[in-house]
Amino acid sequence: MTTMATPTQSTPDAEVPYYNPKSESVGAKRAKSTIFHVVALALTAVVLYPGLWMIASSFKPNAEIGGANTSLWSNNFSFDNFVTAMDGIGGVSTLQFFTNSLILAIGAVAGTVLSASVSAYAFARIKFPGRSVFFGMMIATLLLPFHVVIIPQYIVFQQLGLVDTYVPLLIGKFLAADAFFVFLMVQFMRNLPAELDEAARIDGAGHVRIFGSIMLALMKPALISTSIFSFIWSWNDFLGPLLYLNTPEKYPLPLALRLFVDQTQSSDYGAMIAMSVLALLPVLVFFLVFQRYIVEGVSTQGLKG
């Protein structure tokens, strides 16, 4: 993986005669397309089977889930699990849990996109003293397992009187605390041609303008990826809300989900899976809506210096 042919060297394989993609026959195109769909569909079937099983299970009675029961089909399909799941818990409606999750997720997306892109611009496009030291520190924050910083962080928020608010769950997002996203954007920005900034600079643009009007537009695929990930991570986050929230009315979904399974009492796996399926829907929709922007970003063609 370390020795790579540099792009300017051409591999000395047999020279293919001059070839124009447009001259490909219709038949060849169709064959290619068929092969593509066969491969993609086969892969889809394998990859989605567990998901299908999960959806099927959400309609099964509790006794038929888990352990030795692995079939997709059941003779006792019903909506009971969804009724239980939508019932709410301890006087809080399921809709409330959804709303809370949504607030947290949207906050997380907004905060992450704003702060990570700004920080990444500094790392990727501005030369300032100490840049590489800070960059190293940022990567170092990724390396420490989070369980040992839980308590010190909790104490900080406890001292500030911010427990049982959404602040501890969101403030980090607005302060680019997740190095994953900053680093992701740095990689994308560094890969945009340098001529862009130079040309703009010669025209007298400052960093704010370069960032706002050039970078953000060209970073669309990375920004969308960031939005998708931060939405989903926030949506599924269990630990943060567990530690910082004390009022059930403020709970997001993952906290509620786990109350269907309890080792010390009876467990309702059916309801848990049903609620998991319901919880997956919004993120799936979110992904469906935004995924095309990943690949339909601004074309970088015509940006050659």
Add this chain to the structure above:
Amino acid sequence: MTQSPTLSRRSAQSDSPLPRKSRQRGADARAGYTFLLPWLLGFIALTVGPMISSLYLSFTNYNLFEPPKWIGLDNYTTLFQDERFLQSVGVTVSYVVFGTPLKLAAALAVAMLLNSKRRGQGFYRSAFYAPSLIGASVSIAIVWKAMFGDAGPVDQGLSIFGINLGGWVGNPAMTMPMFILLTVWQFGAPMVIFLAGLKQIPADLYEAASMDGAGPVRKFFNITWPMLSPVIFFNLLMETIHAFQIFNSAYIISNGEGGPAGSTLFYTLYLYLRGFSDFRMGYASAMAWLLLIVVGILTLIIFRTSKSWVHYSGDTK
């Protein structure tokens, strides 16, 4: 630093007189810190303190309830006589070594497959990303156990080919392959990042290469790989770091115990058990810092070697 074949580039050396340069440098420094401000604030307020205090705690016998007592290097020396710690290292290393490359290869292959203008792309992309969603759900334990259970879909699918392994879940020899498949199955996140990276590659590079008569293999090595290298590098590094820190799925699937027979006792799971079940947070902190140092060295090596194969269009010489 290599250059992309067709991007003609102006020399980055501005030929302006010196005074302007130093002014420029001052302005750049100011701008740099201004743009970095949110991250700096977060780093100082939320990250540095807890990191340093965990380092301090790793030299103490902190039990969460009483003020920590300094015990020097005891935690670190005890670690290496702790059989379960050594077991957790073995489990984690084998997971990283086998899981990460497979997952990245799958993600890159599928991303290339999906990076074309064909019908149904949106559907496929979502389908391939779905496992990453399910994988983060608490239901994954039930789903995954059903898939790999005795006479489950995997068992039956393999028996078609004459392979009879029985259930994987309760068999300590098969739980690691099961976890590796679980992570490979969730190739959605790196796939999305690869897709976004592929989007950055100017289409006319490929057109020019076609004119020169390059086939798909040559296009891949001469254009895709170098142009995508920053993203490949990112995914490689992140997936490696994440694999070392695998926790959620291990916790959920093994019910927080790391069984059967310790075969899923991943490093961070053991760290968690030490810290929060046994109330030995000093010990857990020592484990955390050991991991930080080891993975840190590995990260440094990856960074160093990256100079030879990662190439940035935007870097000036």
Add this chain to the structure above:
Amino acid sequence: MINRRNFLTTVAIGSASAAALAACGQPAPSQTGSADNPVTINYTWWGNDDRAERTRKAIALFEEKNKDIKVNGNFTDFPGYWQKRATEAAGGGLPDVMQWDLSYLRDYGQRNQLLDLSTVKIDTSAFDKSLLPSGQIRGKTYGIPTSTNAFAVYYDPAKLASLGIAEPDGSWTYKEFNTFLAEVGAKGNGALFGSTDYTSVWWMFNIWLRQNNIEAFTEDGKLGFGKDDLKKWWNLTADLRGTPALVSEERVTQLAPKSPFGSNATATEVTWDNYMAGYLADSGAKALKVVPVPSDDPDNLGLFLKPSMLMVASAKTKNKDAAARFIDFMVNDPEVGQIFKTSRGVPASKTQRDGTTFEGADKLVVDYEKSIEQYLKDAPEPPIVGFGTLEASFKRVASDLNYGKLTIDGAADAWFKEAEDLIKQNA
């Protein structure tokens, strides 16, 4: 330019030292509220959605009867519950009143996290005197039991009938019990096994020790038994391991988190009697029965009533009196008994028990505890500090033994090594 390095260092050390100290505040004088200006206390519990619903009703009832107190309820799942408590304790702020588990009573009690309830007004006159010591450590009362549970052998009468095996009456020696399991396994034809290996359950081992007049833990927090006792114990099922009398460890792992009994893989299970409702729901069985555990000494079954859960208060609570009134209400009030039935275990306070009507599965559990009254001995003291770890390690080592990863001797060595290390840690 700011001097970055100095600035960073100062900030880092500042917040680090703030994090490393666990402030030990003095409890403030108790506040009193009035109907117009009620005091608020926080109450937290673990459990499923059903318990959340019942607790909400109980809180509403309490607030109705005590207009000067408002209770904020909060719930989580069991594993999350303990992680949250540990974090709060380290941060110096546990909720006022908490549902508690016996395993953690010493960990928190001995380290000054819990309020000594003998300093506040809680009526314990309706409690069995043999039960209260299990909430007490070194003369201080840290927990009041809400309810009790006892160990039992569960069996599914329908499954035994289908195999043509007579139902047990619960007076059996270990040998007879093993024979019974082997018979179920032999007739079960690979579809039904006798039981899970009962020697892998810590509490059953504890009961066996009591049957042999050995206390599990000494008063000064050491082990009261030796390695040979443990080997003897694991040898009890040595002939059954790997036979259909015991369900294989592979299956147990495969079925988890459901128990093999709840998944209809075994005909019997040895565990706490208050799991009845859960087993009925999991297995879909029409009826399940409970009988006493085996013993080689017919006069000493080693049984005792254990608090299935306790009510405790935070040592730092600012509302001691309100907290005490709420605990008193939760353990004594007959209407609370009606709300919870046996979902917390059998109500420990006679007042509450007598005020509750039991039906169906609830009645079975209550009747079982009545039926073993003559055999009950004093409950043991709360287990030692770090007991949660010991119990988990017991289960793990026994599982390795069943996987054939360890011999009985090796398993005993492994467990003792961990136990001694833990006791040394917490000395």
